Amino acid sequence: MKWNEGRYGLGIVVGFVLLMSMFSLRVIPTPATAAIDAQWTPAFPLNDTRSEAVVVMDDAGLVYVIGGMNNSLYVTVNNVSSYDPDTGVWKDLAPLPQLTRGAAGVYLDGKIYVFAGYTGSVFLQNTQIYDIATNTWSSGTSIPQALWEAKAGVGSNGLIYVFGGKPTGVTFSSGVHIYDPSTDLWDTGLDMPVATAEGAVVSDGYALYYIGGFTSLGVTNAVNVYYTWDSWDSLAPLPRATTALAAVMGADSLLYAFGGATSETEFSASLNWTYHYNTWKDVWDNGPNMTMSSKYLAGASTADGRILAIGGVNATAVFKNVDSMRVMSVSTSVSPTTVQTGRSIVVTVSVDFANAVPEAYYGSAVLVSGSGTSFSAVPFQGTFDATFAFQMVIPEGITAGAYTVDMANINIEYKSGGTTLPEQKLSLAVVVGDTLDEQMQSLMDEIANLQEQLAQDQQNITALVQQMTILLTALGGLQNQVDRIEKKADNAVTYGMISVVLVIVILVLLALLLMMSRKKR
Numbered sequence: 454m455k456w457n458e459g460r461y462g463l464g465i466v467v468g469f470v471l472l473m474s475m476f477s478l479r480v481i482p483t484p485a486t487a488a489i490d491a492q493w494t495p496a497f498p499l500n501d502t503r504s505e506a507v508v509v510m511d512d513a514g515l516v517y518v519i520g521g522m523n524n525s526l527y528v529t530v531n532n533v534s535s536y537d538p539d540t541g542v543w544k545d546l547a548p549l550p551q552l553t554r555g556a557a558g559v560y561l562d563g564k565i566y567v568f569a570g571y572t573g574s575v576f577l578q579n580t581q582i583y584d585i586a587t588n589t590w591s592s593g594t595s596i597p598q599a600l601w602e603a604k605a606g607v608g609s610n611g612l613i614y615v616f617g618g619k620p621t622g623v624t625f626s627s628g629v630h631i632y633d634p635s636t637d638l639w640d641t642g643l644d645m646p647v648a649t650a651e652g653a654v655v656s657d658g659y660a661l662y663y664i665g666g667f668t669s670l671g672v673t674n675a676v677n678v679y680y681t682w683d684s685w686d687s688l689a690p691l692p693r694a695t696t697a698l699a700a701v702m703g704a705d706s707l708l709y710a711f712g713g714a715t716s717e718t719e720f721s722a723s724l725n726w727t728y729h730y731n732t733w734k735d736v737w738d739n740g741p742n743m744t745m746s747s748k749y750l751a752g753a754s755t756a757d758g759r760i761l762a763i764g765g766v767n768a769t770a771v772f773k774n775v776d777s778m779r780v781m782s783v784s785t786s787v788s789p790t791t792v793q794t795g796r797s798i799v800v801t802v803s804v805d806f807a808n809a810v811p812e813a814y815y816g817s818a819v820l821v822s823g824s825g826t827s828f829s830a831v832p833f834q835g836t837f838d839a840t841f842a843f844q845m846v847i848p849e850g851i852t853a854g855a856y857t858v859d860m861a862n863i864n865i866e867y868k869s870g871g872t873t874l875p876e877q878k879l880s881l882a883v884v885v886g887d888t889l890d891e892q893m894q895s896l897m898d899e900i901a902n903l904q905e906q907l908a909q910d911q912q913n914i915t916a917l918v919q920q921m922t923i924l925l926t927a928l929g930g931l932q933n934q935v936d937r938i939e940k941k942a943d944n945a946v947t948y949g950m951i952s953v954v955l956v957i958v959i960l961v962l963l964a965l966l967l968m969m970s971r972k973k974r
Contacts, residue, residue, distance in 0.1 A: 489779060491807035493727070493743045496761065496777035497541025501532065503773065504766040505602075507558030507567050508751030511585060514538070516753050516763070517546075517565055519583070520553040522573075525770050529554045529573040533583070538753070538761055538775070547588050550581060555749075557605035557615050561634060566593070568615050568632070569600040576601055576620060580632070594637050596630055604663065606656035608681040611635070614642065616663055616679070617649045625650055625669055629679065643683045649673065651717065653700035653752075655708050657732065657870060662688070664710055667696040667717045676730075689735045692728060699752035701760060705781045705809035706870035707731055709740070709760050714748040723748040723767040727778070729808050733868040738808070743776045756875045758782055780807040781872075787858055787879040789899055794883060795849045800858055801842040804874070809867060811837040816863040818845060820881075823855045837865065847883055856881045 499518065506521030516536040523530050531549035536542075549567070556570030556577070565583040569576070578600065580593035596615060603618025603626070613632040620626050627649070629642030645663065652666025652673075661679045665672070674691040691710065698713030708730040714721045725747070727740030743762055750765025750772075758781030764772050784803045792798050800818060804811070815834035821827050828851070833843035845858065858881055863874040 489782060489805050489807040491778050491780050492741050493762070493776045493778045495744055496538060496775040497536075498775055499536060499764060499773040500534070500543040501773055502771040503532075503764040504749045504771045505554040506751060506764065507553075507556050507565070508753060508763055509558055509560035509565055510753045510755075511560055511563075514755060516761070517560070517583075517585075518751075518763070519558060519565065519567060520549050520556060520570065521764075522554050522766075523771060525766070527573065529571070536775075538755060538759070538777070547583070547590060550590050550592070551577065551579060553577060553581070555601045557600070557603040557618070559605045559607050559613055561607050561611070561613065564634070566605070566613060566632070566634070568596050568605060568613075568630075569598075569603055569618065571601040593632075594639060596632070597639055597641075598626060598628060598630065600626060602650040604652055604654035606654040606661040608656065608661065609658045610681050612681070614654075614661055614679065614681075616654055616661075617645055617652065617666070619650045625667075642679070643685060645679075646677055646685055646687065647673070647675065649675075651696045653698050653710060655700045655702050657702050657706070657708075659870075662700075662708060662732075664700050664708075665691055665695040665698050665713065672696045672715055672717060689730075689737055692737055692739070693726070695724065695726075697748040697750075698724075699750045699762060699765075701752040701754040703729070703754050703760055703780050703809075704756055704758045704872050705806050705811075706867045706872055707780070707809055709752070709754075709780075711740070711743060711752065711760075711762055712747045712750045712765060721748075721768065722746070723765070729780075732870070740808075741778065745772060745774050745776060747772055747774075756873075781805070781809070783874050783877070785860070785877045785879055787881055788902070790880065791882040791884060792847050794847050794851055794853075794885060797844050797846050798858075798881065799842050799844055800860075800879065801840060802860075802863060802877070803840045804837075804865060805839065811865045811867050813837050813866045814841055814864065815866075816860060818843070818858050818860045820845065820847070821857050821859050822852070827859075851883060853884050854882075856883050 502523045503518055503521045507519040508516060510516050516538060518536060519533050520531055522528055529552045531552045533546040533548055535544045535546060552572045553567065553570035557568045559566050563585050567581040569578050571577060576599040578595045578598060580595055582591045582593050599620050600618030603615050605613055605615045607613055613634065615630040618626050625648035627644040629644060631640040631642050647668050649666040649668050653664045655662045663677050665674060672694040674694040676688040676690055678686050678688055694715060695713040696717055698710055700708060700710040703709050709727065711727040713724050723746040725743040725745060727743065728737045729740050730737050746767055747765030751763040753761040753763060758779055760778045760780060762776040766772065782805045786801045788799050814837050817830040817832045819827050819830040828848055831845050835841060858879040860877040863877065865872045865874065
């Protein structure tokens with residue numbers, strides 16, 4: 454149905470009334486993004502009880518549980534299994550050639566290296582190497598010293614460092630043994646400040662941190678850092694002396710230590726505490742208690758921001774429990790999800806943290822067709838504010854159909870390091886250009902959607918402002934087209950629609966700007 458000139462005039466009047474009424478609106482300040490309330494919760498359990506195992510995670514996020522003991526009678530096993538923390542799926546793999554518990558181990562380039570350990574009667578110094586692709590074990594050059602409860606980490610130079618341990622039941626080692634996987638040869642590093650076993654080692658790719666453990670003088674809370682140019686330094690100690698604990702580097706670049714015991718005896722009580730450490734500030738802070746108390750447990754850190762506490766033992770039983778604590782979460786969106794060629798989309802990324810304070814972000818996104826054709830990558834960067842957004846223009850002339858926006862390298866920077874987020878893929882439908890009226894209706898629908906988003910989630914103010922700016926630009930282009938149309942009564946409906954839509958855009962943008970200015974105060 455066509456509007457007459459009178460209805461066109463009515464549209465202008467309504468728009469003017471709306472514009473005047475906005476000055477009486479009370480703008481509610483937008484709250485800052487709420488941090489994650491980090492808590493330990495039970496996750497999918499292992500299929501078997503396990504303690505003193507080598508536990509590592511591969512590049513695909515699978516956890517490998519190797520050797521250890523599986524009951525309260527301290528029976529050593531050679532079982533090897535993979536565990537998917539997302540599904541709880543457990544798969545048995547080729548067993549260790551040698552029964553082993555309390556070994557040192559790392560994952561590196563598709564292989565798992567297991568050094569030394571204990572059979573229950575003999576202290577070992579062998580090197581056992583597992584190839585994930587072939588599910589086979591092989592032997593490497595033996596470590597120079599038999600050791601139980603030594604700990605290992607990978608340096609940024611691709612070398613593996615094995616620290617401390619017990620060569621016998623009553624002696625301690627301060628040795629630093631350096632293994633080169635490319636040559637299968639061992640070298641020696643600068644001794645540890647104190648001979649220690651049963652601590653935890655965490656690598657951040659730059660340095661290796663040795664935390665807590667047991668010495669000839671008893672349980673310690675010492676924290677020392679080893680640099681790969683063969684130098685040691687002491688750091689802020691753990692809040693309490695702890696041995697047989699687990700520690701990992703979280704996806705938020707903070708170091709997490711949890712579990713353990715205050716005594717080395719087999720039947721001592723286990724702990725359920727958690728601490729996290731900021732390597733830049735050299736400060737430990739308290740975290741939540743685990744749901745279980747456990748020592749000789751293992752830890753893992755997932756790329757999507759979870760910390761896992763795996764297995765362990767207390768004074769009476771070996772566990773198959775897995776606890777999970779989320780310290781980072783990521784969500785992404787694209788608007789609109791259906792877009793015409795030549796038009797723009799806005800990609801929004803929200804990252805929440807429990808303890809970390811990020812500073813900046815950078816990365817790139819690429820549009821990929823259903824057939825796998827990629828178009829030019831769009832770089833983005835900026836200071837970090839929990840939610841960030843960037844614009845992509847859909848190329849003219851591409852084929853309509855299903856596309857994805859792929860972001861494989863979103864990087865978050867902290868003063869103490871950086872994190873690359875898991876790959877993000879967003880679905881998008883690309884369509885050919887519509888008629889003028891169809892484009893106008895599409896823009897009005899998008900504005901209504903953005904207003905709804907604003908009411909539901911005021912945390913995305915920055916992204917909405919960018920989207921509204923893009924829509925305003927598009928509407929301006931349509932206005933120019935209409936200006937070239939011959940001024941006839943039949944076109945009054947178009948003039949009226951554009952006037953009302955432009956006023957709505959102005960209203961929303963002004964409201965957003967007021968909210969942002971109020972927030973800055």
